[in-house]
Amino acid sequence: GEDVEQSLFLSVREGDSSVINCTYTDSSSTYLYWYKQEPGAGLQLLTYIFSNMDMKQDQRLTVLLNKKDKHLSLRIADTQTGDSAIYFCAETQGSNYKLTFGKGTLLTVNP
Amino acid sequence: EAEVAQSPRYKITEKSQAVAFWCDPISGHATLYWYRQILGQGPELLVQFQDESVVDDSQLPKDRFSAERLKGVDSTLKIQPAELGDSAMYLCASSLSQGRGNEQFFGPGTRLTVL
16 A cells, blocks of 8 residues: 555645645654655655654744644745645655655645 | 756666666766656655665666665666566765755656567
């Protein structure tokens, strides 16, 4: 089964907030990450959260972690058309801390 | 700003041919990763190097794929022979070292199409 699960699509209006959700399975994950991928490009790290934190805020981005439910969310405030991209949730696994990614959520921002 | 370089950006080949991809990590980064990203999926780790040593190649199809990082700097990923199912984006990433919290920086990727 899928280790990291995300909803595949999200559509919002420009200026609204976007919330992208993710569930993971490895309770020993120490770091959880959010990456952004624009069309035809590599991945850009947006933010990450350590497993002993509940929340992390970085400018327009807010990450919430519910460790009990193994649920991670990324909130983007005042979403702009430039935020349109695929967003990947990833967890660290194993002694070499390899990243395991979800399938990604396609965020579409409508003007 | 330092970046991970990859070449070529696009490669079209016929099945049964050999292909090779090159990656130059950010200077000073000891850990290098090759990922495969199939359309509509997240990246999947193929191989991880720490300096010139392989740390994890558990998902690398070793009958046809090989990877090397001879001097612990740049790296080559080879597929021989290529199959139709190998069509994907191949991403290289690097980090200062392996371990928790080390940010992985990704290159732009090589888009492979096998006909």
